[in-house]
Amino acid sequence: xxxxxxxxxxxxxxxxxLIGFFVFVTIAVIGLxxxxxxxxxxxxxxAAAVNHTNEVLKLNARTLSSLQxxxxxxxxxxxxxxxxxTYLTARDSFPSYLAHLRQLTxxxxxxxxxxxTLSHWAAGREALAQTYLAMYAVHLLTDSAxxxxxTASRIGLMEIKKVSAHxxxxxxxxxxxxxxxxxxxxxxxxxxxxxxxxVIVLLLMGCxxxxxxxxxxxxxFEKDIIQLNTDLEKKIEELNISNKEMxxxxxxxxxxxxxxxxxxxxxxxxxxxDHATAFNEEGKRFMDTxxxxxxxxGMLIDDLxxxxxxxxxxxxxxxxxxxxxVENVIDNFMLMDKPNADIKVQPMSSAVCxxxxxxxxxxxxxxxxxxxxxxxxxxxxxISWEQTGxxxxxxxxxxxxxxxxxxxxxxxxxxxxxxxxxxxxxxGVGLALVQRIVTRxxxxxxxASQPGMGATFYFSLxxxxx
Amino acid sequence: xxxxxxxxxxxxxxPYEAELAIRGxxxxxxxNNLYHIDDGADALDFIFGRGKxxxxxxxxxxxxxxxxxxxxxxxxxxxxxxxxxxxxxxxxVVLTSSxxxxxxxxxxxxxxxxxxxxxxDFDSFAKAVAELGxxxxxxxxxxxx
Numbered sequence: 147x148x149x150x151x152x153x154x155x156x157x158x159x160x161x162x163x164l165i166g167f168f169v170f171v172t173i174a175v176i177g178l179x180x181x182x183x184x185x186x187x188x189x190x191x192x193a194a195a196v197n198h199t200n201e202v203l204k205l206n207a208r209t210l211s212s213l214q215x216x217x218x219x220x221x222x223x224x225x226x227x228x229x230x231x232t233y234l235t236a237r238d239s240f241p242s243y244l245a246h247l248r249q250l251t252x253x254x255x256x257x258x259x260x261x262x263t264l265s266h267w268a269a270g271r272e273a274l275a276q277t278y279l280a281m282y283a284v285h286l287l288t289d290s291a292x293x294x295x296x297t298a299s300r301i302g303l304m305e306i307k308k309v310s311a312h313x314x315x316x317x318x319x320x321x322x323x324x325x326x327x328x329x330x331x332x333x334x335x336x337x338x339x340x341x342x343x344x345v346i347v348l349l350l351m352g353c354x355x356x357x358x359x360x361x362x363x364x365x366x367f368e369k370d371i372i373q374l375n376t377d378l379e380k381k382i383e384e385l386n387i388s389n390k391e392m393x394x395x396x397x398x399x400x401x402x403x404x405x406x407x408x409x410x411x412x413x414x415x416x417x418x419x420d421h422a423t424a425f426n427e428e429g430k431r432f433m434d435t436x437x438x439x440x441x442x443x444g445m446l447i448d449d450l451x452x453x454x455x456x457x458x459x460x461x462x463x464x465x466x467x468x469x470x471x472v473e474n475v476i477d478n479f480m481l482m483d484k485p486n487a488d489i490k491v492q493p494m495s496s497a498v499c500x501x502x503x504x505x506x507x508x509x510x511x512x513x514x515x516x517x518x519x520x521x522x523x524x525x526x527x528x529i530s531w532e533q534t535g536x537x538x539x540x541x542x543x544x545x546x547x548x549x550x551x552x553x554x555x556x557x558x559x560x561x562x563x564x565x566x567x568x569x570x571x572x573x574g575v576g577l578a579l580v581q582r583i584v585t586r587x588x589x590x591x592x593x594a595s596q597p598g599m600g601a602t603f604y605f606s607l608x609x610x611x612x
Numbered sequence: 613x614x615x616x617x618x619x620x621x622x623x624x625x626x627p628y629e630a631e632l633a634i635r636g637x638x639x640x641x642x643x644n645n646l647y648h649i650d651d652g653a654d655a656l657d658f659i660f661g662r663g664k665x666x667x668x669x670x671x672x673x674x675x676x677x678x679x680x681x682x683x684x685x686x687x688x689x690x691x692x693x694x695x696x697x698x699x700x701x702x703x704x705v706v707l708t709s710s711x712x713x714x715x716x717x718x719x720x721x722x723x724x725x726x727x728x729x730x731x732x733d734f735d736s737f738a739k740a741v742a743e744l745g746x747x748x749x750x751x752x753x754x755x756x757x
Contacts, residue, residue, distance in 0.1 A: 396712075401679075401680055401708070401709045401710045401712075402680075402709075404709040404730070405629055407732045408629070408632070408709075408730060408731075408732050408733075408734060408737060409626070409628040409629060409632065411732060411734040412628075412632040412635075412734035412737065412738075413628070413632075414734075415738075416635070437734075441732060441733045443732075444731075444732025444733065445732075448732075451711070
């Protein structure tokens with residue numbers, strides 16, 4: 147018992163640990179999932195920012211190259227129209243480059259300010275180029291003017307390069323920062339993936355431990371069940387042995403107790419017969435007392451043996467014709483005892499029961515009814531029945547001496563009698579036997595009476611015995 | 613007693629029971645040629661002319677047999693009587709206190725001729741003994757020798 151209790155405690159604590167483990171794993175998986183989702187998003191965001199910065203850098207370089215081409219010095223010096231077209235391309239494209247650049251960096255006030263400066267210098271450079279191109283067109287361009295243009299253009303370009311370099315420098319700094327952030331996010335993502343993997347491994351281990359535990363437990367239970375079955379079989383065997391012992395006990399009772407009684411009775415009879423003259427009336431009465439008591443004890447033994455035999459007998463259930471059974475019992479009584487009785491039987495339908503045992507019930511109830519009605523001028527006995535929802539109730543009513551309901555509880559006890567043995571013979575086993583048989587059929591027995599007003603005995607058989 | 617003239621063999625270990633049975637038979641003059649043995653093994657010796665009964669060839673007309681006997685029980689005695697060609701035609705009446713089904717069944721399976729449960733009431737017992745003496749000794753025709 148103690149071992150079992152320990153085992154139960156151990157199982158309970160194991161279950162608690164297991165539940166705790168699964169709660170922990172669930173929380174860990176949810177937490178790591180959120181971490182993983184967030185670091186993944188941050189990684190993508192910072193990666194996008196790096197791309198953006200790279201784009202800005204590329205665009206800045208392209209803008210610078212376009213602004214470098216924004217000069218007519220080559221064309222007005224050589225008159226090469228290819229150089230003019232280079233200028234014209236730059237002139238058409240730089241405003242859109244600048245606009246794009248402004249758009250890409252409008253979240254950064256420092257860059258925006260630099261782009262304003264760049265735009266200012268670009269506009270100046272373009273105006274200069276326009277002026278000198280116009281002078282060239284009307285052939286007013288002098289050598290000194292060309293030198294002037296060259297100088298002004300160089301100074302402008304130097305400022306442009308300076309601003310562009312500043313822009314690039316700012317973006318480079320941003321790039322470094324964003325690349326570091328991207329790297330960090332990437333690492334966070336990798337760590338969360340590794341942790342999720344670790345938790346999954348942990349979960350698998352936990353499951354394995356639990357499965358192994360429960361398999362072992364199941365095996366242990368199986369062993370226990372086999373053990374219990376073995377114990378049960380042993381108990382059944384012991385029960386069979388004690389049943390056999392009981393049988394051999396009643397066998398001995400049957401054989402060994404009756405012989406001395408017969409001898410007592412026999413020799414008392416011999417004395418009465420052969421030596422009657424040696425006794426006076428009182429002596430003869432004593433001898434008769436010895437005999438009647440020996441005979442009574444013989445009846446008690448017979449009834450008790452009958453009682454124990456019927457208690458042990460297996461029920462042989464089948465459908466029987468109750469009417470025929472009752473009529474047969476009555477006919478036997480009329481033939482053997484020739485009682486002065488009027489017995490009425492209500493027609494009954496068939497019933498499922500053990501015919502031999504229920505016959506004994508009717509015999510005992512009818513002999514009781516006849517016995518306690520014999521002081522009447524004519525015994526009037528009626529047998530009726532009633533079908534209820536769950537059972538069939540049989541009743542046998544007599545017009546005999548009846549009994550006081552106060553003692554109704556004693557009626558069905560073994561050796562219990564409500565009347566004096568000198569008034570009504572019997573051993574007090576008959577009704578106990580009735581009760582035993584009916585109870586074995588899962589039915590009930592009861593009785594109702596008033597002293598001097600007759601008695602009614604009832605017994606019921608359930609609709610479905612099995 | 614010359615065993616050849618034995619008509620009834622009573623096998624009963626309880627001397628008082630035997631006395632009562634003999635008395636019951638005597639009343640109707642069936643006890644003149646009655647021999648009483650109180651032991652199963654002796655009964656077998658008597659019936660088969662062995663041991664101390666080696667000199668006597670006895671063939672009783674009727675055997676009254678109790679079941680509970682010292683040494684060899686009544687059912688075994690019955691078995692040996694009914695399995696022997698020479699003795700199986702002797703009527704055997706089991707006279708016992710036992711009403712147990714197992715005994716009744718065993719005896720009939722071995723071919724007992726009658727199974728009488730002794731009543732406790734001496735009057736009924738005396739009547740039963742007298743009636744069985746009457747039936748087997750007077751009414752019944754014995755098998756030819």
